[in-house]
Amino acid sequence: MTDAEPGTRKGILLVISSPSGAGKTTLAHLLAQRERLEFSVSYTTRTPRTGERDDVDYKFVTEDEFSRMIERNEFAEWAKVHGSRYGTAIHTVNRALEDGKDYLFDVDWQGGAQIRRQWPEESVLVFILPPSMAELERRLRRRATDAPAAIEQRLETATRELEHFAEYDYLVVNDNLETALKELSSIYVAARCARTRRGHYGHELLDEAQAQARGRPASQQ
Numbered sequence: 397m398t399d400a401e402p403g404t405r406k407g408i409l410l411v412i413s414s415p416s417g418a419g420k421t422t423l424a425h426l427l428a429q430r431e432r433l434e435f436s437v438s439y440t441t442r443t444p445r446t447g448e449r450d451d452v453d454y455k456f457v458t459e460d461e462f463s464r465m466i467e468r469n470e471f472a473e474w475a476k477v478h479g480s481r482y483g484t485a486i487h488t489v490n491r492a493l494e495d496g497k498d499y500l501f502d503v504d505w506q507g508g509a510q511i512r513r514q515w516p517e518e519s520v521l522v523f524i525l526p527p528s529m530a531e532l533e534r535r536l537r538r539r540a541t542d543a544p545a546a547i548e549q550r551l552e553t554a555t556r557e558l559e560h561f562a563e564y565d566y567l568v569v570n571d572n573l574e575t576a577l578k579e580l581s582s583i584y585v586a587a588r589c590a591r592t593r594r595g596h597y598g599h600e601l602l603d604e605a606q607a608q609a610r611g612r613p614a615s616q617q
């Protein structure tokens with residue numbers, strides 16, 4: 397990986413995945429607020445849960461609309477999860493890359509893998525783990541936004557999601573929410589400070605120092 401040239405900084409694609417119920421949506425929204433990160437609103441064919449708003453939580457579309465978007469290559473990635481389709485709009489990723497804006501993506505492991513494959517230098521992948529499987533089940537049942545059959549399906553899929561934790565750069569255990577948020581913030585701040593994203597500051601300063609040194613009389617060099 398090479399240092400970014402001045403003025404060419406690309407946005408960070410911060411990807412967050414977890415088994416359903418681990419608290420990824422809660423953490424993603426808190427992080428977006430705290431760090432003023434843009435949240436990538438996905439398209440989905442699933443029906444809205446009580447309280448979910450179109451265009452804020454998801455862009456809710458029909459199966460036909462989703463299929464048309466695939467045909468028109470409008471997705472950066474998409475996947476079938478828990479029987480519904482979910483996808484990230486390509487224009488969101490383009491905005492991150494062209495305007496240097498950092499974006500937060502709440503996607504499953506298939507989405508994480510597709511983003512990593514296409515943008516290996518810009519993506520940072522974080523996997524959220526529940527403190528235990530019993531607590532994961534408690535959270536899913538307490539959330540009570542899904543029908544009992546949907547909860548069973550999410551518990552089954554949890555194992556398949558967990559199988560992919562090792563493909564991620566960072567792991568955050570969401571036991572205490574405040575601690576998990578602090579860890580997630582730290583990961584994002586560290587990514588922003590990576591030499592590969594900040595290198596141009598070093599180069600600029602070095603150029604300035606060298607120019608000054610050249611201008612000094614030989615006795616002072």
Ligand code: ADP
Binds near residue numbers: 416417419538571
């Ligand atoms: P996900 O997006 O991973 O499916 P949610 O963010 O919807 O999960 O969280 C699942 C449920 O667990 C929600 O009711 C949420 O309020 C709750 N929750 C999230 N984090 C914690 C935590 N650290 N401790 C206790 N409950 C939590």
Ligand code: 5GP
Binds near residue numbers: 478508
């Ligand atoms: P939920 O229905 O609980 O909101 O989300 C179910 C799963 O779909 C979660 O694992 C979530 O991360 C994932 N998901 C949400 N949006 C996208 C997306 O745009 N792409 C992919 N691949 N997964 C998504």
